[in-house]
Structures are given as C-alpha cells and as structure tokens.
Amino acid sequence: MLPMAKKNQMPPKDFAEALKELEEIVGQIERGEVGLEESLAKYERGSFLIQHCMGVLNEAEKKIEVIAKGPDGSLKAEPVGGEVEG
Numbered sequence: 001m002l003p004m005a006k007k008n009q010m011p012p013k014d015f016a017e018a019l020k021e022l023e024e025i026v027g028q029i030e031r032g033e034v035g036l037e038e039s040l041a042k043y044e045r046g047s048f049l050i051q052h053c054m055g056v057l058n059e060a061e062k063k064i065e066v067i068a069k070g071p072d073g074s075l076k077a078e079p080v081g082g083e084v085e086g
Contacts, residue, residue, distance in 0.1 A: 009048045015056045022049045 012018040025046045029039050 009045065011052050012049070015053060018049050018053050018056070022046055022053070025049070 012021060025042045028034050029042055034042060
C-alpha cells in the first residue's frame with residue numbers, strides 16, 4: 001500500500017529553497033540513490049513541494065495583477081521588462 005500524503009509537512013522557508021530541495025529529490029530518485037520506500041517518501045515530499053511552489057507563484061501572480069491595475073481599476077497589460085515585441 002502506498003503511503004498517504006502527510007498533511008503536516010514542513011514548508012520550506014522560501015521559493016528558492018523549495019526549488020533546490022525539489023531538484024535534489026529528483027536527482028536522487030533519477031540516479032537510483034534511494035530504495036523503493038525512500039523513493040516513495042521523497043516522491044511524496046516532492047509532490048508537497050510542487051504544490052507549495054504553485055501556491056507561491058499563484059500568490060505572486062495575484063500581487064502583480066493588483067499592482068498592474070490602473071486608477072480606474074482596469075487591468076493594464078504591459079510587456080514584462082518594458083519591451084514590445086514587433
């Protein structure tokens with residue numbers, strides 16, 4: 001039986017730490033450095049980290065949308081970096 005996702009996992013301190021840990025997990029599993037049971041635990045942790053990162057990115061996107069709103073509340077579409085593709 002596969003282990004159920006743990007609800008009480010400790011989130012990383014920031015987005016960069018989450019990505020670094022996720023890259024380490026993927027590397028360990030891909031290189032076969034861990035056994036089956038540990039691979040399952042690391043897979044579970046990786047899934048948690050992915051969800052955490054997606055949440056951080058969604059929050060950042062919401063903040064950007066708020067910042068990009070004009071005085072009348074309309075959303076102003078501006079290219080990232082201020083460059084217009086042509």
